[in-house]
Amino acid sequence: MASGNDLGHRHHRDDREAGEALTDRARLMAAIMDGQRRMQHLLASERSDPLLSLHLTLPQLKILLLLSSRGSASGRELSDTxxxxxxxxxxxxxxxxxxxxxVRGEDPRDRRVRRVELSPAGRTLMEGIVTAGNARMQSILSRLSVDELAIVERATALIAAAAEDERDAER
Known part of the structure; x- marks a missing residue:
């Protein structure tokens, strides 16, 4: 049977280990965020090229980004957002x-409401913005070994799944 003193030491050790785990978690998250920031800066010029060549106002670009993520929206939804x-x-x-x-179209649920969505040209434009820098990333990834690529693939899948969970929780 453990004495009260043994239990106190065990609880202290458990608390210390939990604190160390939190410290390790925070340290790892900070290192990942720093790596992501470094990658964003390294790829920034190529990722911004499509944006710099656009002849759109900021509100127009916002609308295209909203429609790219939502699919379609009414004018009222867009103006409110x-x-x-x-x-x-x-x-x-x-x-x-x-x-x-x-393009504008009729809302199937309410014929009085006009829905706005990306045209095929708008979808192509937004896809080009989203995928800008992919050739550079392909070149960077080609420098990694198969084992390193497997690690990056697993990590990317985990992050994407967490991002999808976060998005779904917000809905």
Whole structure:
């Protein structure tokens, strides 16, 4: 039978080990975030090239990004999200329609509501923005061994799954 003193030492050791685990977790998370930041800076110029060549205003780009992630939205949803009046949003969408980047359509649930979504050209543009820098990343990955690539693949899958869980929890 353990004495009270033995139990106290055991609890102290458990608390210390838990504190060390938290410290290790925080240290590892900080190291991962630092590595991610370094990679973002190394790839920033190639990732920003498609953005720099665009002739879009910031509100127009925001709309394209929203539609890229949401699929479609009403003018009211877009104006509320971007923080502009419905009249201003109508003008922004008109210009995007004129550039063949979005299309308007009827809402199947309410014929009075017009939905906005990316056109095929808009989807192509957004895909180019999202995948910018992939050739450089391919070149970087080609420098790794098969064993190193397996580690990166597993880590990437874990991070992507956690990001999907986070997104689903927010919905």
């Amino acid at each position: 971007v923080g502009v009046s419905l009249a201003t949003m109508t003008g922004i969408v008109d210009r995007l329609v004129g550039q063949d980047l979005v």
